[in-house]
Amino acid sequence: MPGTDPLLLDEISLLLVWTAVAIYVLAFIAYAIDLARRSDLALKAKDEVVARELVTAGGGGVITTGGGSSASTPSAKPRYLWARLGTVLTALGFVFHLVATVLRGVAAERVPWSNMYEFALTGLLLIIAVYLAVLTKFDLRFLGALMTGLAVLLLGGATLAFHVEVVPLADPLKSVWLVVHVFVASLATALFALAFGLSVVQLIQTRRERKLAEAPVDAAPSRSFLRTVPNADALESLAYRFAIVGFIFWTFTLIAGSIWANDAWGRFWGFDTKEVWTFVIWVLYAGYIHARATRGWRGTRSAWLSIIGFTAVLFNFTIVNVFFKGLHAYSGLTT
Amino acid sequence: MTDPLRPSDHADSAPSAGAAASDDITQPQLGVVGWLRWGWRQLTSMRTALVLLLLLAIAAVPGSLVPQRSADPNGVTQYFTDNPDLAPVLDKLSLFDVYTSPWFSAIYLLLFISLIGCVLPRTKHHWKALRSQPPRTPARLSRLDDHRTREIAVEGDADAAGAAAVETAAAQLRKSGYRVARYDGRGTFSVSAERGYLRETGNLLFHGALVGVLIAVGVGGGFTYTGQRVLVEGQAFANSLLDYSSFNPGRFVNGDTLTPYSMTLDRFDVTYVPPGQPGSGQAGNFVAHVTTQAPGSDPQDGEVRVNHPLDVQGDRVYLLGNGYAPTVTIRDAQGNEVFHDSVAFLPQDANMTSLGVIKVADGLPQQLGLLGFFYPTMDVLDTGALTSTYGALEYPTLTLRVYEGDLGIDDGTPRSVYTLDPSGMTQIAGGDSGNPAIQLMPGQTEDLPNGLGTITFENEAPAGAVGYEGSVKRFASLSIHRDLAGPWVLGFALLALFGLLAALFVPRRRMWVKASPQNGTVLIEYAGLARGEDPTLAAAVDQLADKHGATLPAPPSQSHPDTGKVD
Numbered sequence: 001m002p003g004t005d006p007l008l009l010d011e012i013s014l015l016l017v018w019t020a021v022a023i024y025v026l027a028f029i030a031y032a033i034d035l036a037r038r039s040d041l042a043l044k045a046k047d048e049v050v051a052r053e054l055v056t057a058g059g060g061g062v063i064t065t066g067g068g069s070s071a072s073t074p075s076a077k078p079r080y081l082w083a084r085l086g087t088v089l090t091a092l093g094f095v096f097h098l099v100a101t102v103l104r105g106v107a108a109e110r111v112p113w114s115n116m117y118e119f120a121l122t123g124l125l126l127i128i129a130v131y132l133a134v135l136t137k138f139d140l141r142f143l144g145a146l147m148t149g150l151a152v153l154l155l156g157g158a159t160l161a162f163h164v165e166v167v168p169l170a171d172p173l174k175s176v177w178l179v180v181h182v183f184v185a186s187l188a189t190a191l192f193a194l195a196f197g198l199s200v201v202q203l204i205q206t207r208r209e210r211k212l213a214e215a216p217v218d219a220a221p222s223r224s225f226l227r228t229v230p231n232a233d234a235l236e237s238l239a240y241r242f243a244i245v246g247f248i249f250w251t252f253t254l255i256a257g258s259i260w261a262n263d264a265w266g267r268f269w270g271f272d273t274k275e276v277w278t279f280v281i282w283v284l285y286a287g288y289i290h291a292r293a294t295r296g297w298r299g300t301r302s303a304w305l306s307i308i309g310f311t312a313v314l315f316n317f318t319i320v321n322v323f324f325k326g327l328h329a330y331s332g333l334t335t
Numbered sequence: 336m337t338d339p340l341r342p343s344d345h346a347d348s349a350p351s352a353g354a355a356a357s358d359d360i361t362q363p364q365l366g367v368v369g370w371l372r373w374g375w376r377q378l379t380s381m382r383t384a385l386v387l388l389l390l391l392a393i394a395a396v397p398g399s400l401v402p403q404r405s406a407d408p409n410g411v412t413q414y415f416t417d418n419p420d421l422a423p424v425l426d427k428l429s430l431f432d433v434y435t436s437p438w439f440s441a442i443y444l445l446l447f448i449s450l451i452g453c454v455l456p457r458t459k460h461h462w463k464a465l466r467s468q469p470p471r472t473p474a475r476l477s478r479l480d481d482h483r484t485r486e487i488a489v490e491g492d493a494d495a496a497g498a499a500a501v502e503t504a505a506a507q508l509r510k511s512g513y514r515v516a517r518y519d520g521r522g523t524f525s526v527s528a529e530r531g532y533l534r535e536t537g538n539l540l541f542h543g544a545l546v547g548v549l550i551a552v553g554v555g556g557g558f559t560y561t562g563q564r565v566l567v568e569g570q571a572f573a574n575s576l577l578d579y580s581s582f583n584p585g586r587f588v589n590g591d592t593l594t595p596y597s598m599t600l601d602r603f604d605v606t607y608v609p610p611g612q613p614g615s616g617q618a619g620n621f622v623a624h625v626t627t628q629a630p631g632s633d634p635q636d637g638e639v640r641v642n643h644p645l646d647v648q649g650d651r652v653y654l655l656g657n658g659y660a661p662t663v664t665i666r667d668a669q670g671n672e673v674f675h676d677s678v679a680f681l682p683q684d685a686n687m688t689s690l691g692v693i694k695v696a697d698g699l700p701q702q703l704g705l706l707g708f709f710y711p712t713m714d715v716l717d718t719g720a721l722t723s724t725y726g727a728l729e730y731p732t733l734t735l736r737v738y739e740g741d742l743g744i745d746d747g748t749p750r751s752v753y754t755l756d757p758s759g760m761t762q763i764a765g766g767d768s769g770n771p772a773i774q775l776m777p778g779q780t781e782d783l784p785n786g787l788g789t790i791t792f793e794n795e796a797p798a799g800a801v802g803y804e805g806s807v808k809r810f811a812s813l814s815i816h817r818d819l820a821g822p823w824v825l826g827f828a829l830l831a832l833f834g835l836l837a838a839l840f841v842p843r844r845r846m847w848v849k850a851s852p853q854n855g856t857v858l859i860e861y862a863g864l865a866r867g868e869d870p871t872l873a874a875a876v877d878q879l880a881d882k883h884g885a886t887l888p889a890p891p892s893q894s895h896p897d898t899g900k901v902d
């Protein structure tokens with residue numbers, strides 16, 4: 001956009017980012033209220049269909065498209081108004097977030113992913129995009145609080161701590177592989193995040209199911225949003241489905257990164273910090289996939305691996321960016 | 336039995352199989368062979384693979400916490416200085432060479448042995464499975480989760496109609512990629528179909544390709560070399576061992592038979608973001624313009640840029656670094672030239688404050704060592720110290736401290752050209768020497784102390800140049816690689832990726848269509864069974880039932896709903 005002041009554009013972009021963060025906060029609150037209210041809704045629904053509830057204690061086995069979860073019969077499907085509000089707000093925040101990211105790119109006249117702030121901006125944009133896209137197929141709104149919480153913390157944190165003026169791309173970052181590599185890595189991260197959320201809920205659900213199995217039949221029903229989410233088995237296989245797609249993307253990230261490293265540094269693999277962690281994460285998820293196929297490891301143990309894997313991803317997300325800051329110094333090409 | 340072969344502790348294999356296996360191997364009279372077999376089975380079990388994978392992940396982590404010799408040798412040196420007590424201990428544990436350490440190697444070698452031990456029998460099994468028939472149709476399809484029925488009315492021969500319906504189903508299944516077999520008998524007709532062998536093929540391909548990656552890295556590395564060379568603008572270099580400043584050959588590289596060619600650095604370009612703009616002073620668009628020539632062919636122009644190495648005769652040339660190389664002339668008291676060279680100064684900061692060493696070994700009463708700082712845009716700090724405020728040549732200034740005495744190079748001890756060891760020398764300019772440091776701008780000449788002679792900072796700018804642009808030559812530090820492993824590693828990595836896609840997304844399932852003729856009607860059953868994760872099975876059975884149903888005559892007047900599930 002010739003003639004437009006990049007500083008001004010960036011300022012507008014920043015304003016939009018904060019707006020997006022604020023909307024995400026509201027979305028988070030809506031989702032949190034939803035979780036708190038779900039148990040009541042489910043209990044009411046239960047009163048209407050007591051008989052069936054006994055069979056499906058622990059939630060339904062299937063996750064349906066749109067609408068509420070299948071914990072109760074379709075006729076009594078509770079309508080999660082707060083969750084719906086949360087999703088609408090998330091989508092609204094996403095729009096602001098998207099425009100902010102595009103403006104940042106326009107201001108910089110390049111893809112907006114070359115420093116910590118921009119990585120957070122683009123990465124979280126993709127994470128929210130994947131979450132919203134997945135919602136059209138699976139009702140995962142019980143993960144909404146996690147996803148928006150993640151967005152608020154990371155985007156807000158990165159903007160506070162790392163916002164920098166637009167500067168030209170450093171030479172080592174001028175590569176199509178930057179575009180591919182970062183894009184695919186963010187997609188993988190988004191899928192791992194969903195798998196992580198599902199695994200966490202799976203663990204809690206497992207505990208609840210165990211308690212339920214031990215509890216006397218006439219015990220008072222527990223008040224928990226868990227009764228509105230799928231059972232642990234269903235959560236596990238869904239987590240697995242997200243994780244394997246994430247794993248494929250991560251494998252691709254690894255390959256694309258090596259090709260880029262080979263162009264930039266003359267070696268495709270050198271075990272530097274960022275490479276080590278990318279590798280560790282890959283191996284952890286390979287372990288997770290194996291665990292799912294190993295007797296005695298399916299269930300709780302493999303869920304823990306998914307959680308550990310995503311913790312490593314988050315760790316790497318920061319390490320990667322710190323590392324790229326190192327690359328900026330490198331761009332002065334000092335030997 | 337055409338299920339893929341799995342280690343006995345695989346989640347899908349019946350627990351009893353594993354228990355039985357461990358029962359007969361704990362019997363003491365098994366002897367050596369028995370124990371070996373037991374050990375092998377342990378090593379190739381899913382649990383071992385899993386534990387080794389997790390160990391590998393954990394073992395890789397320390398390499399990101401402690402500097403590694405391979406990636407950051409200076410970091411290791413620094414670590415030894417900072418932690419003199421801890422460092423030797425860590426060194427004993429190979430923590431500065433994690434990825435070549437015995438313990439790390441042990442883990443991945445065991446993992447790969449386990450992998451091969453697991454994959455080989457599975458490959459053999461799969462090879463056989465690929466040419467076997469789909470299994471018999473189960474007697475009671477209605478027991479399967481995904482089961483649909485349809486009843487059709489027939490006039491005439493119900494058997495013939497049933498057989499025809501099954502034949503149609505077989506054709507349809509075959510067309511959608513299933514392997515099919517007909518199993519007729521006891522008054523029923525059926526087709527058994529199976530698809531998704533590609534899933535196991537993909538899995539084997541993935542694991543096999545990982546072995547490929549490992550071998551390519553290990554063997555290919557032996558044929559790989561990297562060499563470094565600093566070229567000042569105007570300088571040329573020949574691709575031979577002698578002309579490299581450092582050279583790291585793989586085990587099988589013969590340094591005497593490098594591909595012959597020469598390369599000249601014609602010009603090095605860099606742009607700086609001008610002051611007052613965001614990112615001001617940031618350098619970018621580094622380009623080394625070179626001319627390369629192979630014997631017997633014409634010279635060729637080329638460019639080496641960051642991210643864009645230059646291919647020369649199968650070698651790749653990378654731009655590692657760049658900087659200024661002030662040209663200095665030193666004359667003795669009689670005015671005879673004793674030194675004339677462009678000396679590469681190493682940049683110390685983003686504004687190209689650069690440090691360099693000039694050594695004059697002959698021609699003066701004693702050897703001379705000069706320690707120089709070069710500032711492309713010199714400015715004076717409040718403290719009086721000099722600094723550079725911009726990377727381009729706006730106000731280029733060279734300052735030099737001069738030492739006289741023994742450079743310590745005559746006894747053959749290798750010395751870096753970038754460092755000066757002043758022990759055994761006397762400082763005669765700068766510091767406490769009593770004489771001020773020498774300070775020059777391009778084109779200026781100063782006297783050396785003690786009447787030793789003169790020193791000139793040559794102005795290299797072409798005639799008619801504006802300001803100081805081009806007054807000081809630049810150098811490029813190039814890294815030249817031949818990498819035979821790379822393409823193989825990439826090839827295997829891509830194979831692994833494709834294998835993974837097939838292994839994770841090709842559904843493996845069995846389908847059956849069975850026709851049971853009864854008087855006047857034929858009951859047609861459709862059923863499917865997933866092998867492994869297959870979230871789309873139910874939809875696939877529906878689809879089959881619909882597609883096949885469309886080819887059938889109408890149901891008898893009072894009938895079941897079309898694709899109703901039978902409880």
Ligand code: HEM
Pocket residue numbers: 286289290293341342345378379380381384388446447449450451453454537538539541542545835838839867
């Ligand atoms: C470098 C080490 C290894 C890595 C990175 C690795 C990775 C993977 C991955 C990503 C999968 C999922 C893809 C698929 O289902 O085909 C998988 C599956 C599998 N791996 Fe490995 N693996 C390794 C070593 C081993 C070893 C040593 C064994 C033998 C014990 C093994 C046996 C299997 C089996 C049986 C499956 C199929 C699991 C299923 O039924 O879903 N793998 N592996």
